[in-house]
Amino acid sequence: MTGSILITGASSGIGRALAFEFSRRGYSLGLCARRLELLESLRDELAGENQVAISRLDVAELESVPEVLHKLTDELGGVKIVIANAGVGERSFPGEGTFHLDRKVIEINLLGAMATIDAGAEMLKKQGGGQIVGISSVAGFRGLSGTPAYSASKAALSTYMEGIRNHLKQHKIEVTVLNPGFIDTPINSHRSSRPFLISAKKGARLMADMIEKKVWSSTVPVWPWAFITEIMRQLPERLWCKINV
Numbered sequence: 001m002t003g004s005i006l007i008t009g010a011s012s013g014i015g016r017a018l019a020f021e022f023s024r025r026g027y028s029l030g031l032c033a034r035r036l037e038l039l040e041s042l043r044d045e046l047a048g049e050n051q052v053a054i055s056r057l058d059v060a061e062l063e064s065v066p067e068v069l070h071k072l073t074d075e076l077g078g079v080k081i082v083i084a085n086a087g088v089g090e091r092s093f094p095g096e097g098t099f100h101l102d103r104k105v106i107e108i109n110l111l112g113a114m115a116t117i118d119a120g121a122e123m124l125k126k127q128g129g130g131q132i133v134g135i136s137s138v139a140g141f142r143g144l145s146g147t148p149a150y151s152a153s154k155a156a157l158s159t160y161m162e163g164i165r166n167h168l169k170q171h172k173i174e175v176t177v178l179n180p181g182f183i184d185t186p187i188n189s190h191r192s193s194r195p196f197l198i199s200a201k202k203g204a205r206l207m208a209d210m211i212e213k214k215v216w217s218s219t220v221p222v223w224p225w226a227f228i229t230e231i232m233r234q235l236p237e238r239l240w241c242k243i244n245v
């Protein structure tokens with residue numbers, strides 16, 4: 001056995017594809033999300049030599065995050081990697097009566113991820129080391145006008161993870177921040193334009209390679225997004241404002 005991995009948001013999209021990819025690579029899995037029935041069928045599909053533990057978890061119920069992650073870790077007999085992947089995307093604009101959507105995005109994508117990282121760090125410290133992975137986004141590199149709260153949640157998550165790296169390093173815990181471009185999942189299937197789209201299977205394979213190499217941060221795939229995000233970062237605000245429609 002290669003080790004054990006906890007994945008939040010494993011019922012769909014990237015989390016589900018990562019579960020298949022890491023199972024193929026010999027890892028035991030602790031999988032959580034709100035839709036337990038999807039996790040149950042995923043566990044049946046994954047049935048093989050590696051152990052799979054599942055649990056219902058809403059990461060926005062912050063107090064329940066440590067309890068569920070500890071329970072899954074106990075079932076697996078320890079954990080090596082914790083992946084904070086659960087996330088939602090909502091279109092919302094200020095002054096339009098949709099602040100509840102902004103709040104939901106921040107509670108799930110930022111606070112839920114931080115609660116996952118906090119509980120994960122506590123467990124990994126006790127075990128003498130490991131790795132924490134955050135699924136951020138290229139949307140965090142600049143404020144996107146269509147999904148400003150989503151952009152803000154991912155920018156904050158990436159910044160938080162950059163900030164915790166040195167502290168966790170002292171405890172032999174590596175920090176990996178992955179910034180996917182467009183990966184074909186339900187979160188973006190309604191969009192008319194999804195440039196440089198790749199399948200969830202391919203995205204999971206690339207991400208698993210990066211996680212195993214313990215990269216600090218990367219776009220997924222590296223090209224063309226490393227180039228595009230560098231340009232995004234460098235553009236003066238007035239120019240960004242013109243093209244960010």
Ligand SMILES: NC(=O)c1ccc[n+]([C@@H]2O[C@H](COP(=O)([O-])OP(=O)(O)OC[C@H]3O[C@@H](n4cnc5c(N)ncnc54)[C@H](OP(=O)(O)O)[C@@H]3O)[C@@H](O)[C@H]2O)c1
Nearest residue numbers: 009011012013014034035058059086087137182183185187
């Ligand atoms: N697909 C892309 O192009 C792309 C690009 C950049 C970043 N990302 C990020 O990748 C991550 C996964 O997204 P995806 O593309 O795989 O979308 P997805 O198919 O919609 O999956 C989202 C996952 O998050 C879970 N989730 C949502 N709210 C949750 C909550 N409150 N508590 C626990 N789990 C919750 C969902 O499970 P339940 O509904 O069952 O709870 C689901 O398993 C997200 O953080 C997203 O922002 C995706």
